[in-house]
Amino acid sequence: MTLLTLAGVSVRFRSATALADVSLEVAAGELVIVWGPARSGRTTLLEVASGVRPPDVGTVTFAGRAPGASLGRQGGFALVTGSSRALLGHDDLVIDQVAYPAIRTMSRWRAQAAADGVLRRCGVEELAQEPIDALSAAERIRVLLARSLVREPRLVLLDEPTTGLSHPESERFLELVRSLVRDDGLAVLMTDDAEGAALVPGARVLTMQRGTVRGAGPSVPADVIPLDGRRAGPGRGL
Numbered sequence: 001m002t003l004l005t006l007a008g009v010s011v012r013f014r015s016a017t018a019l020a021d022v023s024l025e026v027a028a029g030e031l032v033i034v035w036g037p038a039r040s041g042r043t044t045l046l047e048v049a050s051g052v053r054p055p056d057v058g059t060v061t062f063a064g065r066a067p068g069a070s071l072g073r074q075g076g077f078a079l080v081t082g083s084s085r086a087l088l089g090h091d092d093l094v095i096d097q098v099a100y101p102a103i104r105t106m107s108r109w110r111a112q113a114a115a116d117g118v119l120r121r122c123g124v125e126e127l128a129q130e131p132i133d134a135l136s137a138a139e140r141i142r143v144l145l146a147r148s149l150v151r152e153p154r155l156v157l158l159d160e161p162t163t164g165l166s167h168p169e170s171e172r173f174l175e176l177v178r179s180l181v182r183d184d185g186l187a188v189l190m191t192d193d194a195e196g197a198a199l200v201p202g203a204r205v206l207t208m209q210r211g212t213v214r215g216a217g218p219s220v221p222a223d224v225i226p227l228d229g230r231r232a233g234p235g236r237g238l
Helices: 042-050 069-073 094-102 108-121 137-149 167-184
Strands: 002-012 017-027 031-035 057-062 077-080 155-159 187-192 204-209 212-214
Touching: 002 042, 002 187, 017 042, 017 057, 017 187, 017 212, 031 042, 031 167, 042 077, 042 155, 042 187, 077 137, 094 108, 094 137, 108 137, 137 155, 137 167, 167 187
Parallel strands: 031 187, 031 204, 077 155, 155 187
Antiparallel strands: 002 017, 002 057, 204 212
């Protein structure tokens, strides 16, 4: 089942074209990674996909409907961007921040129980009573991911989630994302600025260059490219 569809999407700013006739689909239970250099249009792509920024040309649909804030609040999808890191209150406890998006739709007790569950799923349940300020970059992105999952979305949009992480931390985070897709049936559309981070087993990889999707590739076989992003050598499948 296709969850997200972008058809012929273009976005123009005064001095540049951010997206140029971009079309892509994300199916339920699929991991799609878009990688490319700075200013290639990756962040704008996620803004358009989430309904934060309307396209100048083309259409965007999520499960057959136009995406937007109201649909996001209903738990259809969740967006995690670089600015999301700044939204976390410095003195707030992790459990309160993770539960917050769910409080509008359920009791505080149920919201905190849901927060406990997603923190556990993201491997950071021991941080529940820690203040946000005490978190490392690797812990913070896992908490942000948990926060995005608390309303049980079908699709999560992640904008460069491994920024600021060490190589081992990036590997562990990408394995978590992969497990959410593989085991929980979550759909994920993720951007990154490094090709190595995009080479995640089971992911469908797209390349962006100057606002255009180029070299859309098939899923990366799990037995060909490991999570550390090293390509197989001659005679090893590539």
